[in-house]
Amino acid sequence: MTGRIAKSPPAGRLYDELLVTLVQAGDRRAGERLAARWQPRLARTARRLLGDDEAALGVVQEAWLSILRGIGSLRDPSRFAPWAFGILRRRCADHIRKAQSARRHSGECTQEPIVAAMADEALAIREAFAALPADQRLAAQLFFVEGLTLAEIAEVQEVPVGTAKTRLFHARRKLKAALIGDDT
Structure with missing residues (x-):
């Protein structure tokens, strides 16, 4: 027991669960709403992990393709957040591996300049x-x-x-x- 008092989920989480359920039932409009709600969060996390805005947006698009392809297999709609961030984490890791491999093959320096002030x-x-x-x-x-x-x-x-x-x-x-x- 963590000592926390059980409380009902915030309205945003309940809305996300509803959207996931509707997407699983084939509602395209619900998919658009879910993407509109989650795109900024996923993009912010990808930018933090990759340090590159352009690469982050590309990785988030790849993650969305995987999310929408696999959303039917998500058994518990309340688990959407960790499931989606897990997919994003794997896509970011793939991108980093590819970038490192490309730098090794091209002979680029992999160190980024340090900001002085x-x-x-x-x-x-x-x-x-x-x-x-x-x-x-x-x-x-x-x-x-x-x-x-x-x-x-x-x-x-x-x-x-x-x-x-x-x-x-x-x-x-x-x-x-x-x-x-x-x-x-």
């Missing part, structure tokens, strides 16, 4: 997130930005809840250190 807090946060290992960055993005629970993060990352909790703990510690200038 922080212009504002948003830049500091982006840099702090970018400095996190990929697994911690995804856990932090899903928790702090997308509002997923530890169980949902574990499902997206295909790890036990304890591992997701550890990743989030370390990400939080590193973000705090980076943002307050502490070298912990």
Whole structure:
């Protein structure tokens, strides 16, 4: 028991469940509404993982193709969020692997330039997130930005809840250190 009081899901989650159910029944308009609601969230997460707006949008389109092809097999519409983010995570990982392979074959340098000065807090946060290992960055993005629970993060990352909790703990510690200038 986590000590949390059980509460009803927010209206947005219930609406998403309804949309998923309607999409599974063949309602194209519901699919368009679901995509309109989820496109910004998936794009934001892809940009955080890939660090490239253009690549992120392409990966999100690929993820949507997989989501719409496989939505009929989603047994529990309430699990749409972790299921969709899991698909996105796999598409981002595929993109990163392909990009690394292309750089190796072309002989490009794989290091990105480091930004010397922080212009504002948003830049500091982006840099702090970018400095996190990929697994911690995804856990932090899903928790702090997308509002997923530890169980949902574990499902997206295909790890036990304890591992997701550890990743989030370390990400939080590193973000705090980076943002307050502490070298912990």
